[in-house]
Amino acid sequence: MMSTSPLMELTDIYKSFGNVNALKGVSISINRGECHCLLGDNGAGKSTLIKIMSGVHQPTAGQVNINGKPTVLQGPREAIDSGIATVYQDLALIPLMSVSRNFWLGRELTKKIGPITVMDFEKCNSILMSEMEKIGIQLRDPNQSIGTLSGGERQTVAIARAVFFGAEILILDEPTSALGVYQTSNVLKTVEKVREKGVAVVFISHNVSHALAVGDKFTVLSRGETLGTALAGEINYEELQFMMSGNKELSALKNSK
Amino acid sequence: MSINIKNISHIRAYFKNAMLRPDLGAIVGVMLVFLFFFLVAHDTGMFSLEGSMNWGIVSSQFIIIAVGACLLMIAGEFDLSVGSMIGFSGIVIAVTSIVWGWPVWLSILTAFAVAMSIGALIGYITVKTNLPSFIVSLAFLYILRGLTIFIAIASTKKTIIGGINEFSQNDWLAPIFGGKIFSGLFEWLAEQGWIQTFVAGTKAGQPVVSGIPAMMVWALGLIIFGHFLLTKTRFGNWIYASGGDAQAARHIGVPVNKVKILMFVFTAFCATVFATTQVIEFGSASADRGILKEFEAIISVVIGGALLTGGYGSVIGAALGAIIFGVVQQGLFFIGVESSLFRVFLGVLLLLAVILNTHVRKLITGSK
Numbered sequence: 001m002m003s004t005s006p007l008m009e010l011t012d013i014y015k016s017f018g019n020v021n022a023l024k025g026v027s028i029s030i031n032r033g034e035c036h037c038l039l040g041d042n043g044a045g046k047s048t049l050i051k052i053m054s055g056v057h058q059p060t061a062g063q064v065n066i067n068g069k070p071t072v073l074q075g076p077r078e079a080i081d082s083g084i085a086t087v088y089q090d091l092a093l094i095p096l097m098s099v100s101r102n103f104w105l106g107r108e109l110t111k112k113i114g115p116i117t118v119m120d121f122e123k124c125n126s127i128l129m130s131e132m133e134k135i136g137i138q139l140r141d142p143n144q145s146i147g148t149l150s151g152g153e154r155q156t157v158a159i160a161r162a163v164f165f166g167a168e169i170l171i172l173d174e175p176t177s178a179l180g181v182y183q184t185s186n187v188l189k190t191v192e193k194v195r196e197k198g199v200a201v202v203f204i205s206h207n208v209s210h211a212l213a214v215g216d217k218f219t220v221l222s223r224g225e226t227l228g229t230a231l232a233g234e235i236n237y238e239e240l241q242f243m244m245s246g247n248k249e250l251s252a253l254k255n256s257k
Numbered sequence: 258m259s260i261n262i263k264n265i266s267h268i269r270a271y272f273k274n275a276m277l278r279p280d281l282g283a284i285v286g287v288m289l290v291f292l293f294f295f296l297v298a299h300d301t302g303m304f305s306l307e308g309s310m311n312w313g314i315v316s317s318q319f320i321i322i323a324v325g326a327c328l329l330m331i332a333g334e335f336d337l338s339v340g341s342m343i344g345f346s347g348i349v350i351a352v353t354s355i356v357w358g359w360p361v362w363l364s365i366l367t368a369f370a371v372a373m374s375i376g377a378l379i380g381y382i383t384v385k386t387n388l389p390s391f392i393v394s395l396a397f398l399y400i401l402r403g404l405t406i407f408i409a410i411a412s413t414k415k416t417i418i419g420g421i422n423e424f425s426q427n428d429w430l431a432p433i434f435g436g437k438i439f440s441g442l443f444e445w446l447a448e449q450g451w452i453q454t455f456v457a458g459t460k461a462g463q464p465v466v467s468g469i470p471a472m473m474v475w476a477l478g479l480i481i482f483g484h485f486l487l488t489k490t491r492f493g494n495w496i497y498a499s500g501g502d503a504q505a506a507r508h509i510g511v512p513v514n515k516v517k518i519l520m521f522v523f524t525a526f527c528a529t530v531f532a533t534t535q536v537i538e539f540g541s542a543s544a545d546r547g548i549l550k551e552f553e554a555i556i557s558v559v560i561g562g563a564l565l566t567g568g569y570g571s572v573i574g575a576a577l578g579a580i581i582f583g584v585v586q587q588g589l590f591f592i593g594v595e596s597s598l599f600r601v602f603l604g605v606l607l608l609l610a611v612i613l614n615t616h617v618r619k620l621i622t623g624s625k
Contacts, residue, residue: 147622
């Protein structure tokens with residue numbers, strides 16, 4: 001069996017911006033090869049929580065453990081170096097640039113021509129094409145712009161990029177919220193593939209059926225607090241939907257069964 | 258049957274890719290412009306060696322500032338202070354060499370250092386305040402022009418400072434900006450009777466074109482440097498990304514602020530190259546030099562297919578835009594068209610280019 005210690009563990013996280021308490025004691029643990037869905041209505045604190053996990057914000061109080069060690073992530077770069085990659089809903093890729101330039105952005109492969117360092121497009125493109133094939137995207141040309149891909153394909157490219165560069169924890173911010181049914185199913189399949197590789201996926205959504213399709217664990221956030229965590233099979237669509245809107249304790253729901 | 262369909266779709270994909278080249282419009286534009294003037298002006302001497310030098314030099318001037326403006330625009334920023342920077346750098350060279358008696362090479366290097374520092378300052382203010390560079394550089398358009406006139410008048414009581422050629426003649430650095438290369442070759446060509454010589458005056462017997470001006474060499478060098486940097490290096494990838502979506506680029510770890518500031522520095526460098534070539538060639542600096550150059554640079558870049566919003570464009574396109582600019586401006590002179598009409602043409606061309614670019618942008622990003 002896999003080791004039982006969580007990859008990332010957040011305990012009793014508080015975050016306030018001035019007088020506004022965005023998070024009021026949130027605890028969550030992320031395990032290898034597990035898709036952990038974070039559900040909540042708009043304003044529940046989902047985006048604040050993922051920004052803490054990805055190092056954009058630092059918690060006001062509470063503890064973050066990565067691989068069992070207490071850690072304070074000072075910035076996104078530090079999070080990336082610790083194996084935490086975040087794919088933001090619309091900030092993932094640059095539509096005017098080619099798929100290849102996007103994929104390698106910030107980590108370009110280079111080679112030397114005499115004293116001059118240039119990008120190694122041949123190598124970049126061939127690795128890109130094989131990675132895209134693995135994840136099920138038919139690219140006509142590595143130089144075609146990201147803008148020519150569908151929304152679902154863009155999400156998939158962004159996920160493939162994060163995993164290729166060694167993400168152990170992949171945070172997906174509303175990856176399906178702007179997509180149609182067909183594209184959503186493709187993205188969910190990609191999430192499935194990535195999880196099978198042993199990557200921990202944090203799937204943020206307010207769409208319960210998308211979450212149920214891929215999730216192993218479900219944590220519901222409401223008004224900056226966690227209402228509890230349930231395993232797949234322990235909870236159904238109506239209960240999750242009810243919690244997101246009705247703000248009831250998970251335990252109370254379970255007991256009522 | 259299926260092979261046929263596949264072929265057709267390949268051909269369509271090919272044409273769609275060609276359509277998406279940022280410089281396609283400028284390539285077609287250059288061909289049309291040359292075709293037009295070849296038809297209407299072939300007997301005016303416009304395409305003789307001397308005539309070609311005429312529009313070639315004007316185009317080179319536009320190219321020098323367009324390359325800087327192009328990379329900066331792709332990085333998502335503008336610099337409206339380019340024209341004022343040209344006047345400012347020229348006066349710095351003139352005041353330090355003529356009034357203060359510095360050697361010309363030191364004056365030139367000082368002008369570069371001062372101008373590039375101001376470029377860095379404009380960039381720094383832009384990225385730190387998050388204000389549009391349009392406004393920040395507009396402020397510097399006035400600040401630099403005002404300082405230029407003030408320094409010229411305070412030090413010499415004139416706005417034109419002349420007499421630099423006396424000092425620049427034996428300087429080691431000045432010829433790099435004001436000299437001519439292949440002079441020997443042109444003299445030899447004249448001796449062979451292959452190019453014309455002056456028949457009268459002080460220059461009688463000398464070839465009408467005595468060499469390739471340094472300005473043209475600079476223009477070519479900057480095109481090669483800019484194109485290489487943008488398309489072949491990882492820094493070029495960061496330039497595209499900084500202009501395409503600065504926030505997304507930051508998330509992935511691209512040093513967006515550094516990229517943008519460096520591009521402001523490069524624009525200032527190009528403006529100073531322009532200023533220095535003019536000072537060395539004319540032997541004088543004038544406080545009003547460079548007026549409207551910032552717009553001419555931006556127009557060349559836009560005709561070259563770059564998007565005003567950043568993230569997309571081509572150095573080759575910008576250079577072709579500059580050539581269209583230079584050829585039309587001088588060509589209208591050759592065919593004797595009232596020169597004020599050039600501005601009308603330019604305005605129309607700019608409008609058409611922007612509309613075309615916006616359409617291409619929609620094709621690329623897939624937005625309707």
